[in-house]
Amino acid sequence: MYIVLVRGRRGPPRVSGGRLHGRSIPGDDPSFLRRVGGRAVAVSRHVVIAIGAGALLLAAGERAEAATMIGVNFVGKYYTLMDPAETAGVVPQAHWNNATGGNSSLSSLKDFVGAAPGVSVTWSGNIGYTAIDDTAGNNRLMRGYLTVLGATDPPTATFSGLAAAFPLGYDVIVYFDGSNDKRIQGVPDVAWVMGLEVVGVTRTMTRTVCDPANTNFSGIYFEDTGAGGNWVRFHGLSDDVLTVTATPHDGTKAALNAIQVIHVPEPATAGLVAAGLAAVLWRRRRRLRKTAWAADAWASGERAARP
Numbered sequence: 001m002y003i004v005l006v007r008g009r010r011g012p013p014r015v016s017g018g019r020l021h022g023r024s025i026p027g028d029d030p031s032f033l034r035r036v037g038g039r040a041v042a043v044s045r046h047v048v049i050a051i052g053a054g055a056l057l058l059a060a061g062e063r064a065e066a067a068t069m070i071g072v073n074f075v076g077k078y079y080t081l082m083d084p085a086e087t088a089g090v091v092p093q094a095h096w097n098n099a100t101g102g103n104s105s106l107s108s109l110k111d112f113v114g115a116a117p118g119v120s121v122t123w124s125g126n127i128g129y130t131a132i133d134d135t136a137g138n139n140r141l142m143r144g145y146l147t148v149l150g151a152t153d154p155p156t157a158t159f160s161g162l163a164a165a166f167p168l169g170y171d172v173i174v175y176f177d178g179s180n181d182k183r184i185q186g187v188p189d190v191a192w193v194m195g196l197e198v199v200g201v202t203r204t205m206t207r208t209v210c211d212p213a214n215t216n217f218s219g220i221y222f223e224d225t226g227a228g229g230n231w232v233r234f235h236g237l238s239d240d241v242l243t244v245t246a247t248p249h250d251g252t253k254a255a256l257n258a259i260q261v262i263h264v265p266e267p268a269t270a271g272l273v274a275a276g277l278a279a280v281l282w283r284r285r286r287r288l289r290k291t292a293w294a295a296d297a298w299a300s301g302e303r304a305a306r307p
Helices: 045-066 138-143 267-305
Strands: 002-010 014-016 019-021 031-036 039-044 069-074 097-099 103-106 120-124 126-129 144-147 156-160 170-175 192-199 204-211 231-237 242-248 258-263
Touching: 069 120, 069 144, 097 103, 097 120, 156 258, 170 192, 170 242, 192 231, 204 231
Parallel strands: 069 097
Antiparallel strands: 002 031, 014 019, 031 039, 069 258, 103 120, 120 156, 126 144, 156 242, 170 231, 170 258, 192 204, 192 242
């Protein structure tokens, strides 16, 4: 096997001394020409790109395989349990784990495909519900919630086993929407202002959020970026044990409807990256084949012209 670097001069390659020498194929990038069993095969820098894309594709595929999501639904009062097939959330997922009662725990939480990656959760708080339609999906996720227990104890939820399930780190989405729209009773309610806190061994993050007055969940998620909403996202966490707390401010109340732990990147994002790299690799392979065919044509013509 001989490999000869072909630089950017135009014209056919030539063969001498059993080696291919020469010039680049018109219209193609500078290439390597390789003789294998009497056949000229063009190995252009497209190969390098294709190999790199293939490596990235493999890495993205491994990352997508590792990616997971875990959702916990605090069902509150007068609930219907979510079915495993129900999809809900800002980042839609199935297999939500139903957390019933005000003080309890769940081991072996299911992820978005029904697997058990070894995560557990304990929680405490009073239970409440919002008088919205009990329909499958997002309404059912946002209907019940944990709230303040007694006069001062805020609702909390503690996860463990996260490091092994999310080896590349994770984000946490906290959903909050309490029953503070009582206009049907002729009694205007007030906004629920609360401090959300996620506490790990190495990192603590806090956000002050607001569940706006006279507003119950209507099927639409609004991120609270400072003007009120019903969900927020905490980025870049990696602790094995994490506690989420909702502390009421200014004498109002607090609500924890659901918590979603999401691998970074999200499973759907990792899949899109893998698909994109696959498309790049396919395109480069097509161009490489065309280059190889052209090289064969030049080499065949050169052999036929030799005395």
